[in-house]
Amino acid sequence: MVTEKQHIDQILIPILEQVSDPEIPVLSIMDMGVVRSAVIQNNVVKVQITPTYSGCPAMDVIGDDIKAALKKAGYHSEIELILAPAWTTDWITPKGRKALEEYGIAAPLSPEADKEALLGNKKIVACPQCGSTNTRLVSQFGSTACKAQFQCEDCQEPFDYFKCLK
Amino acid sequence: MKENLYKYILGIADNSLILGQRLGELTGHGPSLETDIACTNLSLDLLGQVRSYYQYAAKILGNGKTEDDIAMLRLEHEYLNVLLVEQPNTDFAYSMGRQFLFDVYHFLFLNELQKSTDITLSAIAIKSIKEVSYHQRFSSDWIKRLGDGTEESHQKMQTAIDDLWTYTDELFHQTEADIAMVTEGVGVDVTKLKDTYYKKVAEVLEEATLKIPESKYFQKGGKHGIHTEHMGYLLADLQYMQRTYPNMEW
Numbered sequence: 001m002v003t004e005k006q007h008i009d010q011i012l013i014p015i016l017e018q019v020s021d022p023e024i025p026v027l028s029i030m031d032m033g034v035v036r037s038a039v040i041q042n043n044v045v046k047v048q049i050t051p052t053y054s055g056c057p058a059m060d061v062i063g064d065d066i067k068a069a070l071k072k073a074g075y076h077s078e079i080e081l082i083l084a085p086a087w088t089t090d091w092i093t094p095k096g097r098k099a100l101e102e103y104g105i106a107a108p109l110s111p112e113a114d115k116e117a118l119l120g121n122k123k124i125v126a127c128p129q130c131g132s133t134n135t136r137l138v139s140q141f142g143s144t145a146c147k148a149q150f151q152c153e154d155c156q157e158p159f160d161y162f163k164c165l166k
Numbered sequence: 167m168k169e170n171l172y173k174y175i176l177g178i179a180d181n182s183l184i185l186g187q188r189l190g191e192l193t194g195h196g197p198s199l200e201t202d203i204a205c206t207n208l209s210l211d212l213l214g215q216v217r218s219y220y221q222y223a224a225k226i227l228g229n230g231k232t233e234d235d236i237a238m239l240r241l242e243h244e245y246l247n248v249l250l251v252e253q254p255n256t257d258f259a260y261s262m263g264r265q266f267l268f269d270v271y272h273f274l275f276l277n278e279l280q281k282s283t284d285i286t287l288s289a290i291a292i293k294s295i296k297e298v299s300y301h302q303r304f305s306s307d308w309i310k311r312l313g314d315g316t317e318e319s320h321q322k323m324q325t326a327i328d329d330l331w332t333y334t335d336e337l338f339h340q341t342e343a344d345i346a347m348v349t350e351g352v353g354v355d356v357t358k359l360k361d362t363y364y365k366k367v368a369e370v371l372e373e374a375t376l377k378i379p380e381s382k383y384f385q386k387g388g389k390h391g392i393h394t395e396h397m398g399y400l401l402a403d404l405q406y407m408q409r410t411y412p413n414m415e416w
Binding site for chain 2: 051053054055056057083084085086087119138139140141142145149165166
């Protein structure tokens with residue numbers, strides 16, 4: 001089923017904002033853009049979430065966490081995983097990007113810049129610790145499928161970079 | 167039950183399941199930490215796609231069978247994957263060779279599947295192609311690194327390509343279910359992808375200083391459930407837990 005625009009009932013927003021990404025506790029699933037709709041129908045909350053990557057193992061946990069959060073607020077809920085429209089890093093909010101950087105994960109660049117950084121060896125990814133762009137790609141695959149591993153050649157700290165998916 | 171659609175989905179998903187299984191075997195055995203993680207990430211992407219396909223297939227079956235039943239409990243002749251993906255991890259050159267020869271096809275295939283009149287298959291393709299384009303770049307890079315590498319790596323990479331070449335033609339065969347689905351606008355006519363495929367593969371092999379195999383003898387059978395000897399052992403691994411402890415849960 002295709003849901004073009006996000007549609008979330010106003011009253012549910014504060015509840016859903018409390019549910020965080022299992023991998024990145026400082027990031028709310030709302031800021032990740034994985035909740036596509038949440039509406040109350042006949043006293044049941046119908047939620048649609050979409051995975052970042054096809055094999056993202058966090059989706060089951062996120063579904064359970066949403067159910068638990070809604071139950072705590074007094075709602076029964078049904079979670080549906082939808083594939084279309086496909087998730088893109090464009091859906092990470094500015095607040096989400098800031099949370100990523102503060103946590104030590106470099107936020108995704110534009111698709112062109114991402115390609116240059118990951119494949120063209122261009123030094124444009126900034127170190128979340130010291131801000132320097134004197135960074136190098138260690139591996140196109142980091143701690144999870146959605147991230148690549150970098151190291152800062154100034155402060156020497158390793159860090160994850162969230163790969164652009166568009 | 168829409169028999170042809172069900173078989174068609176299996177034909178697509180089984181490729182990714184079996185390839186995902188082969189990649190998973192490299193866990194802890196990759197030549198370096200980076201490649202170990204990369205291969206398992208590739209596997210995870212594929213298995214994620216497989217879940218979407220099998221969930222859809224289960225819905226079509228409509229008899230209570232789940233994605234897990236479809237993945238774990240079929241008999242060997244019921245798996246419809248091509249022979250290429252079941253080839254073993256003889257060495258890293260074979261792993262990358264198998265990956266590369268499949269990835270080039272997979273990308274071309276998904277590019278067409280996006281246009282399917284079946285909205286579920288189309289949605290899965292649109293999502294999957296973003297990941298598979300990364301896979302293709304990864305495997306192509308390794309063919310070039312190994313081919314245009316040391317004398318030893320070049321030799322091993324050439325051997326792998328020579329051996330795996332015989333499995334490439336099957337990618338462009340059509341079963342009855344395939345043809346039926348193409349007629350309905352649901353499926354991809356893979357025969358039309360053949361020329362582009364061999365052209366793209368040749369480009370990479372040339373850049374990798376590798377020779378394009380001359381052999382014109384090609385194996386087939388996977389798409390009809392007739393597999394190489396490797397499949398039995400692979401399924402023994404894949405199905406062991408579910409068959410030993412039926413209905414087990416983690």
